[in-house]
Amino acid sequence: MKVVSGFEHSPGAHCGSTAMRDLVRWAGLELSEPMIFGLGSGLAFVYLRGEGLSPTRTVMGRGWNLEQCAADRLGVELVERNTDSPEEAWEHVREALEADKPVMLQCDLKELPYWGSRTPFNGHRIVVAGWDEARKIALVADTHFEGLQEVPLEALALSRRSHHGPMGYARHASWTLEGSPVAPGPEAVLKALKINAETMAVESDVAGLGAMRNFADDVGSWIEQPDAAWCYRYAYQVIEKRGTGGGNFRRLYRDYLMEALEFVPAIKEAQLHVGMSRAASAWTTLADRFQLASESQSPDPQVLAHIESLAEAVYQFESMFWDQVEERLS
Structure with a gap:
């Protein structure tokens, strides 16, 4: 089993700001989740209507650039990788873990077993902080859950290739943090x-x-x-x-x-x-x-x-x- 050195997860309120808070802490700077959310210019408002939507009327309250904006304000680079190949997507994650770096992923939480959800939501953010090759599981940090969650690699792959909303297919997006964050002023x-x-x-x-x-x-x-x-x-x-x-x-x-x-x-x-x-x-x-x-x-x-x-x-x-x-x- 491999776990990234120095990685620590603290439960939070929102997936994106919790994931970024965990990454920034690993990179050497302790900040609160609200500070990450605010530096990420995280507020937004979206109102969608359409007979092809479920539900046909919906609202959303956060901005999709939260993670990138937070990285920009802290002077670090958020490196994104994409691929249409599920096998290559996992290699991106494993390469980072072998280099002792945690990896943030976009996924559909419905496919993550520990959520027990029946409703697709493909805009969720998690951090993979380790894996067990023999058992074929990833070790995942996720929002309000304590500690690291075990996710079968097959389920993780399914969650990453989802085409559901609100984000749709994201080409197995993954991100790593590069550089040393600077305390905000x-x-x-x-x-x-x-x-x-x-x-x-x-x-x-x-x-x-x-x-x-x-x-x-x-x-x-x-x-x-x-x-x-x-x-x-x-x-x-x-x-x-x-x-x-x-x-x-x-x-x-x-x-x-x-x-x-x-x-x-x-x-x-x-x-x-x-x-x-x-x-x-x-x-x-x-x-x-x-x-x-x-x-x-x-x-x-x-x-x-x-x-x-x-x-x-x-x-x-x-x-x-x-x-x-x-x-x-x-």
């Missing part, structure tokens, strides 16, 4: 905030504040969808339960802002951590109402009315927050 924190503000400011029906406006205007019509109960249930899960840290990732970002006060006093002066806390609480309350609506084929009209008003509230809270970021930190 004011410049890194400000850069991360500005990049995240740009992400949210995009004018689009599917991404950023434009998508959030679209979501707030549209959510009242979800009840008309044949899969309305699944739309509500899934929204509840991806806002509050599925590795978000609560409040559609906004609690992780609030905690980042509270740490970043040390580097950028303007954050405290603008009370950005307070504004993000309000947004997180509103998202959690909205998720609770989505859960209630999902539990009946004929949801209480008052619950549906609350969903509409809360969707408007999260849009208003987030608009005010990002306006503050632009005004005070530009």
Whole structure:
């Protein structure tokens, strides 16, 4: 059995920021998961609608460049490798492990036995920190799980070649961290905030504040969808339960802002951590109402009315927050 020297996994809230926190610690710098998430400009908002989707209405709250942005802010290189060959994909991992380097992978968590999930999610991040050639298992660090999980190599290969959403086929993507990370200071924190503000400011029906406006205007019509109960249930899960840290990732970002006060006093002066806390609480309350609506084929009209008003509230809270970021930190 081979385990990467010096690798240590600490359970976390979100797969991507936990994986990066573990890699950065291995590379020599101890940072909190919220700090990694914030340096990765991790907040986003995506709203998708389509009859071919399941559910037909869905929201997402994190940016897909989180890991790369965090590496950029810390002055290290995140080296990506891809291939269409499952055999070569495992060789990429084994080469890194033999060089005593942990490897981050994208995979579909449904195919990871220890999750016991029936729902595909092909956008999950894990770190392979070792393997046992004789038993044909990989040793995996994953989000909230304690220690390293044993995954049959066959199951790992299946999880890496998934074509399911939200990411689709990723050509067996794997990443290693190269270089020594530099402790973040004011410049890194400000850069991360500005990049995240740009992400949210995009004018689009599917991404950023434009998508959030679209979501707030549209959510009242979800009840008309044949899969309305699944739309509500899934929204509840991806806002509050599925590795978000609560409040559609906004609690992780609030905690980042509270740490970043040390580097950028303007954050405290603008009370950005307070504004993000309000947004997180509103998202959690909205998720609770989505859960209630999902539990009946004929949801209480008052619950549906609350969903509409809360969707408007999260849009208003987030608009005010990002306006503050632009005004005070530009």
